[in-house]
Amino acid sequence: MSAQVITVTSGKGGVGKTTVTANVGMALAMAGKKVVCIDADIGLRNLDVVLGLENRIVYDIVHVVEGRCRTRQALIRDKRVPDLYLMPAAQSRDKSAVKPEDMVRICEELRPEFDYILIDSAAGIEEGFRTALAPADLILLVTNPEVAAVRDADRVVGLVEAMGKPTPKLIVNRLKPDMVRRGDMLDTSDVLEILAIELLGVIPEDEQVIVATNRGTPVVLEERSPAGQAFRAIARRLMGEAVPLFLSEDGQGVLGWLRRLVRSGGGR
Amino acid sequence: MNWLDRLRGQPSPRETAKQRLQVILVHDRSDLSPGLLEVIKDEIIAVLSRHVPIIAEEVRVTVTQDARECRLVADIPLGNRHSRS
Ligand SMILES: Nc1ncnc2c1ncn2[C@@H]1O[C@H](COP(=O)(O)OP(=O)(O)O)[C@@H](O)[C@H]1O
Numbered sequence A: 001m002s003a004q005v006i007t008v009t010s011g012k013g014g015v016g017k018t019t020v021t022a023n024v025g026m027a028l029a030m031a032g033k034k035v036v037c038i039d040a041d042i043g044l045r046n047l048d049v050v051l052g053l054e055n056r057i058v059y060d061i062v063h064v065v066e067g068r069c070r071t072r073q074a075l076i077r078d079k080r081v082p083d084l085y086l087m088p089a090a091q092s093r094d095k096s097a098v099k100p101e102d103m104v105r106i107c108e109e110l111r112p113e114f115d116y117i118l119i120d121s122a123a124g125i126e127e128g129f130r131t132a133l134a135p136a137d138l139i140l141l142v143t144n145p146e147v148a149a150v151r152d153a154d155r156v157v158g159l160v161e162a163m164g165k166p167t168p169k170l171i172v173n174r175l176k177p178d179m180v181r182r183g184d185m186l187d188t189s190d191v192l193e194i195l196a197i198e199l200l201g202v203i204p205e206d207e208q209v210i211v212a213t214n215r216g217t218p219v220v221l222e223e224r225s226p227a228g229q230a231f232r233a234i235a236r237r238l239m240g241e242a243v244p245l246f247l248s249e250d251g252q253g254v255l256g257w258l259r260r261l262v263r264s265g266g267g268r
Numbered sequence B: 001m002n003w004l005d006r007l008r009g010q011p012s013p014r015e016t017a018k019q020r021l022q023v024i025l026v027h028d029r030s031d032l033s034p035g036l037l038e039v040i041k042d043e044i045i046a047v048l049s050r051h052v053p054i055i056a057e058e059v060r061v062t063v064t065q066d067a068r069e070c071r072l073v074a075d076i077p078l079g080n081r082h083s084r085s
Protein backbone atom coordinates (compact mmCIF):
# COMPACT_ATOMS: atom_id res chain seq x y z
CA MET A 1 0.00 0.00 0.00
CA SER A 2 1.24 3.48 -0.83
CA ALA A 3 -1.09 6.36 -0.15
CA GLN A 4 -2.04 9.04 -2.61
CA VAL A 5 -1.37 12.45 -1.04
CA ILE A 6 -4.17 14.92 -1.79
CA THR A 7 -3.80 18.56 -0.77
CA VAL A 8 -6.94 20.68 -0.46
CA THR A 9 -6.20 24.31 -1.18
CA SER A 10 -7.78 27.60 -2.29
CA GLY A 11 -6.87 31.17 -3.09
CA LYS A 12 -9.41 32.99 -0.98
CA GLY A 13 -10.01 31.94 2.63
CA GLY A 14 -13.30 30.61 3.98
CA VAL A 15 -14.38 28.90 0.77
CA GLY A 16 -14.65 25.43 2.35
CA LYS A 17 -11.23 23.74 2.40
CA THR A 18 -11.65 22.33 5.89
CA THR A 19 -15.22 21.22 5.18
CA VAL A 20 -14.07 19.46 1.99
CA THR A 21 -11.11 17.76 3.71
CA ALA A 22 -13.23 16.45 6.61
CA ASN A 23 -16.09 15.23 4.45
CA VAL A 24 -14.13 13.75 1.56
CA GLY A 25 -11.81 12.08 4.09
CA MET A 26 -14.73 10.60 5.93
CA ALA A 27 -16.47 9.55 2.71
CA LEU A 28 -13.34 7.68 1.59
CA ALA A 29 -13.16 5.98 4.98
CA MET A 30 -16.87 5.06 4.76
CA ALA A 31 -16.03 3.38 1.45
CA GLY A 32 -13.50 1.20 3.26
CA LYS A 33 -10.31 3.12 2.57
CA LYS A 34 -7.58 3.82 5.13
CA VAL A 35 -7.44 7.59 5.42
CA VAL A 36 -5.47 10.15 7.39
CA CYS A 37 -6.38 13.84 7.39
CA ILE A 38 -3.56 16.23 8.25
CA ASP A 39 -4.39 19.74 9.46
CA ALA A 40 -1.67 21.97 8.00
CA ASP A 41 -3.35 25.20 9.09
CA ILE A 42 -0.86 25.75 11.90
CA GLY A 43 -2.01 28.33 14.41
CA LEU A 44 -5.64 28.26 13.27
CA ARG A 45 -6.62 24.66 13.67
CA ASN A 46 -10.14 23.76 12.58
CA LEU A 47 -10.18 20.28 11.20
CA ASP A 48 -10.35 18.72 14.70
CA VAL A 49 -13.52 20.71 15.45
CA VAL A 50 -15.22 19.96 12.13
CA LEU A 51 -14.49 16.27 12.66
CA GLY A 52 -15.59 16.48 16.31
CA LEU A 53 -12.27 15.13 17.62
CA GLU A 54 -11.05 18.21 19.49
CA ASN A 55 -11.30 16.63 22.96
CA ARG A 56 -8.97 13.79 22.13
CA ILE A 57 -5.87 15.71 21.08
CA VAL A 58 -2.69 14.95 23.00
CA TYR A 59 0.05 15.53 20.44
CA ASP A 60 0.01 17.56 17.22
CA ILE A 61 2.03 17.91 14.03
CA VAL A 62 4.53 20.34 15.58
CA HIS A 63 5.31 17.78 18.31
CA VAL A 64 6.05 15.31 15.51
CA VAL A 65 8.27 17.78 13.65
CA GLU A 66 10.18 18.64 16.82
CA GLY A 67 10.64 14.97 17.65
CA ARG A 68 8.67 15.19 20.89
CA CYS A 69 6.46 12.25 19.89
CA ARG A 70 6.38 9.55 17.24
CA THR A 71 4.31 10.19 14.11
CA ARG A 72 1.87 7.43 15.14
CA GLN A 73 1.26 9.02 18.54
CA ALA A 74 -0.10 12.20 16.96
CA LEU A 75 -2.80 10.30 15.06
CA ILE A 76 -6.30 10.35 16.53
CA ARG A 77 -8.57 7.55 15.41
CA ASP A 78 -12.16 8.43 14.53
CA LYS A 79 -14.49 5.90 16.16
CA ARG A 80 -17.44 6.38 13.79
CA VAL A 81 -15.80 4.82 10.74
CA PRO A 82 -13.30 1.98 10.47
CA ASP A 83 -10.11 3.69 9.30
CA LEU A 84 -10.07 7.46 9.59
CA TYR A 85 -7.29 9.28 11.43
CA LEU A 86 -6.54 12.92 12.15
CA MET A 87 -3.17 14.55 12.66
CA PRO A 88 -4.07 17.88 14.28
CA ALA A 89 -2.33 21.21 13.75
CA ALA A 90 -0.74 23.09 16.64
CA GLN A 91 -2.88 25.94 17.87
CA SER A 92 -0.27 28.09 19.60
CA ARG A 93 2.42 28.14 16.94
CA ASP A 94 2.86 29.82 13.59
CA LYS A 95 3.12 28.52 10.06
CA SER A 96 6.93 28.47 10.03
CA ALA A 97 6.91 25.63 12.61
CA VAL A 98 6.35 23.09 9.82
CA LYS A 99 8.57 23.31 6.74
CA PRO A 100 7.88 21.77 3.32
CA GLU A 101 10.53 19.07 3.95
CA ASP A 102 8.86 18.19 7.29
CA MET A 103 5.55 17.65 5.54
CA VAL A 104 7.22 15.51 2.87
CA ARG A 105 8.92 13.39 5.55
CA ILE A 106 5.70 12.88 7.56
CA CYS A 107 3.84 11.82 4.42
CA GLU A 108 6.63 9.43 3.41
CA GLU A 109 6.34 7.83 6.82
CA LEU A 110 2.54 7.50 6.58
CA ARG A 111 2.30 6.46 2.93
CA PRO A 112 2.90 2.72 3.39
CA GLU A 113 0.09 2.42 5.93
CA PHE A 114 -2.71 4.33 4.21
CA ASP A 115 -4.71 4.60 0.97
CA TYR A 116 -5.20 8.36 1.14
CA ILE A 117 -3.49 11.23 2.96
CA LEU A 118 -5.56 14.42 2.82
CA ILE A 119 -3.91 17.71 3.73
CA ASP A 120 -6.05 20.68 4.72
CA SER A 121 -4.06 23.81 3.95
CA ALA A 122 -4.09 27.34 5.30
CA ALA A 123 -5.48 30.26 3.33
CA GLY A 124 -3.01 32.39 1.46
CA ILE A 125 -0.12 31.72 -0.85
CA GLU A 126 2.85 32.19 1.46
CA GLU A 127 4.91 29.78 3.52
CA GLY A 128 2.11 27.47 4.67
CA PHE A 129 0.92 27.06 1.10
CA ARG A 130 4.24 25.56 -0.03
CA THR A 131 4.36 23.29 3.00
CA ALA A 132 0.91 21.86 2.32
CA LEU A 133 1.66 21.41 -1.38
CA ALA A 134 5.14 19.91 -1.10
CA PRO A 135 4.14 16.23 -0.82
CA ALA A 136 0.98 16.45 -2.99
CA ASP A 137 0.30 13.93 -5.74
CA LEU A 138 -3.05 15.56 -6.41
CA ILE A 139 -4.24 19.08 -5.62
CA LEU A 140 -7.89 19.95 -5.07
CA LEU A 141 -8.64 23.62 -5.58
CA VAL A 142 -11.78 24.76 -3.77
CA THR A 143 -13.64 27.87 -4.85
CA ASN A 144 -17.06 29.47 -4.49
CA PRO A 145 -18.94 30.68 -7.58
CA GLU A 146 -18.05 34.31 -6.87
CA VAL A 147 -15.81 36.80 -8.65
CA ALA A 148 -13.25 37.31 -5.88
CA ALA A 149 -12.92 33.59 -5.06
CA VAL A 150 -12.53 32.56 -8.72
CA ARG A 151 -9.97 35.29 -9.30
CA ASP A 152 -7.84 34.08 -6.39
CA ALA A 153 -8.29 30.47 -7.51
CA ASP A 154 -6.82 31.42 -10.88
CA ARG A 155 -3.75 32.78 -9.14
CA VAL A 156 -3.30 29.46 -7.35
CA VAL A 157 -3.50 27.56 -10.66
CA GLY A 158 -0.63 29.71 -11.94
CA LEU A 159 1.44 29.27 -8.76
CA VAL A 160 0.93 25.51 -8.67
CA GLU A 161 2.05 25.21 -12.28
CA ALA A 162 5.08 27.40 -11.57
CA MET A 163 6.01 25.01 -8.72
CA GLY A 164 6.04 22.16 -11.24
CA LYS A 165 3.10 20.44 -9.56
CA PRO A 166 0.24 18.84 -11.52
CA THR A 167 -2.63 21.18 -12.47
CA PRO A 168 -5.20 21.24 -9.66
CA LYS A 169 -8.66 19.73 -9.98
CA LEU A 170 -11.55 22.01 -9.22
CA ILE A 171 -14.23 21.78 -6.55
CA VAL A 172 -16.99 24.37 -6.72
CA ASN A 173 -18.53 24.76 -3.25
CA ARG A 174 -21.67 26.55 -2.04
CA LEU A 175 -23.44 26.66 -5.38
CA LYS A 176 -27.06 27.81 -5.12
CA PRO A 177 -28.91 26.20 -8.04
CA ASP A 178 -31.96 28.45 -7.76
CA MET A 179 -29.79 31.58 -7.87
CA VAL A 180 -28.01 30.25 -10.95
CA ARG A 181 -31.34 29.58 -12.62
CA ARG A 182 -32.48 33.14 -11.89
CA GLY A 183 -29.26 34.45 -13.45
CA ASP A 184 -27.99 35.77 -10.11
CA MET A 185 -24.95 33.55 -9.62
CA LEU A 186 -22.08 32.16 -11.70
CA ASP A 187 -22.76 28.60 -12.80
CA THR A 188 -20.25 25.76 -12.64
CA SER A 189 -19.89 25.93 -16.43
CA ASP A 190 -18.90 29.62 -16.19
CA VAL A 191 -16.25 28.92 -13.55
CA LEU A 192 -14.92 26.00 -15.59
CA GLU A 193 -14.72 28.01 -18.79
CA ILE A 194 -12.81 30.73 -16.99
CA LEU A 195 -10.36 28.60 -15.02
CA ALA A 196 -9.94 25.99 -17.77
CA ILE A 197 -9.04 23.15 -15.39
CA GLU A 198 -10.67 19.78 -14.75
CA LEU A 199 -13.75 19.68 -12.52
CA LEU A 200 -13.87 17.10 -9.73
CA GLY A 201 -17.15 18.06 -8.10
CA VAL A 202 -19.83 20.57 -7.23
CA ILE A 203 -21.19 20.96 -3.70
CA PRO A 204 -24.45 22.83 -3.19
CA GLU A 205 -25.00 25.35 -0.44
CA ASP A 206 -26.57 23.30 2.35
CA GLU A 207 -27.64 24.46 5.81
CA GLN A 208 -26.93 20.99 7.14
CA VAL A 209 -23.20 21.68 6.63
CA ILE A 210 -23.39 24.34 9.32
CA VAL A 211 -25.49 22.16 11.64
CA ALA A 212 -23.04 19.30 11.13
CA THR A 213 -20.04 21.54 11.82
CA ASN A 214 -21.65 22.77 15.04
CA ARG A 215 -22.20 19.18 16.15
CA GLY A 216 -18.85 17.86 15.03
CA THR A 217 -20.45 15.17 12.88
CA PRO A 218 -19.49 15.75 9.22
CA VAL A 219 -22.48 16.19 6.92
CA VAL A 220 -21.43 13.21 4.82
CA LEU A 221 -22.78 11.03 7.65
CA GLU A 222 -26.27 12.39 6.85
CA GLU A 223 -27.80 10.07 4.28
CA ARG A 224 -30.11 12.64 2.69
CA SER A 225 -28.10 15.86 2.80
CA PRO A 226 -27.44 17.26 -0.71
CA ALA A 227 -23.93 18.33 0.28
CA GLY A 228 -23.30 14.92 1.83
CA GLN A 229 -24.25 13.25 -1.46
CA ALA A 230 -21.92 15.59 -3.35
CA PHE A 231 -19.04 14.68 -1.00
CA ARG A 232 -19.69 10.98 -1.47
CA ALA A 233 -19.69 11.48 -5.25
CA ILE A 234 -16.32 13.27 -5.04
CA ALA A 235 -14.88 10.40 -2.98
CA ARG A 236 -16.07 7.88 -5.56
CA ARG A 237 -14.50 9.90 -8.36
CA LEU A 238 -11.22 9.93 -6.42
CA MET A 239 -11.45 6.14 -6.21
CA GLY A 240 -11.71 6.05 -10.01
CA GLU A 241 -15.46 5.57 -10.48
CA ALA A 242 -17.19 7.46 -13.29
CA VAL A 243 -19.87 9.37 -11.39
CA PRO A 244 -21.74 11.83 -13.61
CA LEU A 245 -21.29 15.58 -13.08
CA PHE A 246 -23.96 18.20 -13.61
CA LEU A 247 -22.08 20.92 -15.42
CA SER A 248 -24.90 23.34 -15.89
CA GLU A 249 -27.90 24.31 -13.82
CA ASP A 250 -29.63 25.43 -17.01
CA GLY A 251 -30.38 21.90 -17.92
CA GLN A 252 -32.26 20.96 -14.77
CA GLY A 253 -35.77 21.41 -13.50
CA VAL A 254 -38.92 22.65 -15.18
CA LEU A 255 -37.39 26.02 -16.03
CA GLY A 256 -34.48 24.38 -17.78
CA TRP A 257 -36.88 22.25 -19.75
CA LEU A 258 -38.89 25.33 -20.74
CA ARG A 259 -35.75 27.19 -21.72
CA ARG A 260 -34.58 24.34 -23.91
CA LEU A 261 -38.04 24.26 -25.51
CA VAL A 262 -37.88 27.97 -26.32
CA ARG A 263 -34.30 27.77 -27.61
CA SER A 264 -35.05 24.92 -29.94
CA GLY A 265 -37.97 26.89 -31.34
CA GLY A 266 -40.63 24.63 -29.89
CA GLY A 267 -39.14 21.47 -31.38
CA ARG A 268 -37.98 18.39 -29.45
CA MET B 1 -32.81 39.28 -11.08
CA ASN B 2 -36.47 39.95 -11.87
CA TRP B 3 -38.29 39.42 -15.15
CA LEU B 4 -38.67 43.15 -15.80
CA ASP B 5 -34.90 43.71 -15.86
CA ARG B 6 -34.63 40.68 -18.06
CA LEU B 7 -37.22 42.08 -20.49
CA ARG B 8 -35.32 45.36 -20.60
CA GLY B 9 -32.31 43.40 -21.82
CA GLN B 10 -30.22 44.10 -18.70
CA PRO B 11 -27.29 41.70 -18.33
CA SER B 12 -27.92 39.32 -15.44
CA PRO B 13 -25.63 39.43 -12.38
CA ARG B 14 -24.35 36.08 -13.58
CA GLU B 15 -23.35 37.50 -16.98
CA THR B 16 -21.86 40.60 -15.39
CA ALA B 17 -19.80 38.47 -13.00
CA LYS B 18 -18.51 36.34 -15.84
CA GLN B 19 -17.54 39.29 -18.01
CA ARG B 20 -15.81 41.06 -15.13
CA LEU B 21 -13.87 37.91 -14.28
CA GLN B 22 -12.75 37.47 -17.87
CA VAL B 23 -11.37 41.00 -17.95
CA ILE B 24 -9.75 40.75 -14.50
CA LEU B 25 -8.05 37.45 -15.31
CA VAL B 26 -6.69 38.58 -18.64
CA HIS B 27 -4.81 41.30 -16.77
CA ASP B 28 -3.85 39.09 -13.80
CA ARG B 29 -2.47 36.34 -16.00
CA SER B 30 -0.50 38.57 -18.31
CA ASP B 31 0.58 40.95 -15.54
CA LEU B 32 -0.52 43.82 -17.79
CA SER B 33 -2.75 46.41 -16.13
CA PRO B 34 -5.24 48.41 -18.19
CA GLY B 35 -3.07 51.48 -17.47
CA LEU B 36 0.07 49.81 -18.82
CA LEU B 37 -1.82 48.79 -21.98
CA GLU B 38 -2.64 52.47 -22.56
CA VAL B 39 1.05 53.39 -22.24
CA ILE B 40 2.02 50.63 -24.67
CA LYS B 41 -0.66 51.80 -27.08
CA ASP B 42 0.59 55.40 -27.02
CA GLU B 43 4.15 54.29 -27.65
CA ILE B 44 3.12 52.05 -30.54
CA ILE B 45 1.24 54.98 -32.07
CA ALA B 46 4.26 57.27 -31.64
CA VAL B 47 6.69 54.81 -33.23
CA LEU B 48 4.46 53.75 -36.11
CA SER B 49 3.33 57.25 -37.07
CA ARG B 50 6.94 58.05 -37.89
CA HIS B 51 6.78 55.46 -40.67
CA VAL B 52 3.16 55.05 -41.80
CA PRO B 53 0.01 57.12 -41.49
CA ILE B 54 -2.26 55.47 -38.89
CA ILE B 55 -5.64 56.39 -37.44
CA ALA B 56 -4.49 56.99 -33.89
CA GLU B 57 -7.93 57.20 -32.28
CA GLU B 58 -8.90 53.75 -33.62
CA VAL B 59 -5.83 51.86 -32.44
CA ARG B 60 -6.72 49.03 -30.04
CA VAL B 61 -4.22 47.14 -27.88
CA THR B 62 -5.76 44.23 -26.01
CA VAL B 63 -4.82 40.97 -24.37
CA THR B 64 -6.73 37.94 -25.61
CA GLN B 65 -6.59 34.42 -24.34
CA ASP B 66 -7.24 30.92 -25.41
CA ALA B 67 -7.68 28.60 -22.40
CA ARG B 68 -4.75 29.75 -20.22
CA GLU B 69 -2.55 31.24 -22.98
CA CYS B 70 -2.37 34.99 -23.32
CA ARG B 71 -1.61 37.03 -26.42
CA LEU B 72 -1.04 40.76 -26.88
CA VAL B 73 -3.00 41.96 -29.90
CA ALA B 74 -2.61 45.34 -31.53
CA ASP B 75 -5.17 46.41 -34.11
CA ILE B 76 -3.79 49.37 -36.04
CA PRO B 77 -5.91 50.85 -38.83
CA LEU B 78 -3.80 52.49 -41.49
CA GLY B 79 -4.87 55.93 -42.66
CA ASN B 80 -5.02 56.97 -46.26
CA ARG B 81 -2.13 59.34 -46.94
CA HIS B 82 -4.22 61.57 -49.18
CA SER B 83 -7.65 61.74 -47.61
CA ARG B 84 -6.87 61.49 -43.86
CA SER B 85 -3.64 62.98 -42.53
N1 LIG C 1 -21.61 23.65 1.07
C1 LIG C 1 -21.74 24.46 2.14
N2 LIG C 1 -22.98 24.87 2.55
C2 LIG C 1 -23.11 25.69 3.61
N3 LIG C 1 -22.09 26.14 4.36
C3 LIG C 1 -20.84 25.78 4.01
C4 LIG C 1 -20.60 24.92 2.91
N4 LIG C 1 -19.25 24.73 2.81
C5 LIG C 1 -18.69 25.44 3.82
N5 LIG C 1 -19.63 26.06 4.55
C6 LIG C 1 -19.38 26.92 5.72
O1 LIG C 1 -18.49 27.95 5.33
C7 LIG C 1 -17.60 28.27 6.38
C8 LIG C 1 -16.14 28.19 5.94
O2 LIG C 1 -15.83 26.85 5.62
P1 LIG C 1 -14.40 26.23 5.94
O3 LIG C 1 -14.43 24.81 5.48
O4 LIG C 1 -13.98 26.49 7.33
O5 LIG C 1 -13.50 27.10 4.94
P2 LIG C 1 -11.90 27.22 4.87
O6 LIG C 1 -11.30 26.01 5.49
O7 LIG C 1 -11.61 27.30 3.38
O8 LIG C 1 -11.54 28.48 5.57
C9 LIG C 1 -17.92 27.32 7.52
O9 LIG C 1 -18.73 27.99 8.45
C10 LIG C 1 -18.68 26.20 6.85
O10 LIG C 1 -19.61 25.60 7.72
Ligand SMILES: [Mg+2]
Binding pocket: A017, A018, A019, A041, A046, A121
Ligand atom coordinates in the same frame (compact mmCIF):
# COMPACT_ATOMS: atom_id res chain seq x y z
MG1 LIG D 1 -9.83 25.95 7.08
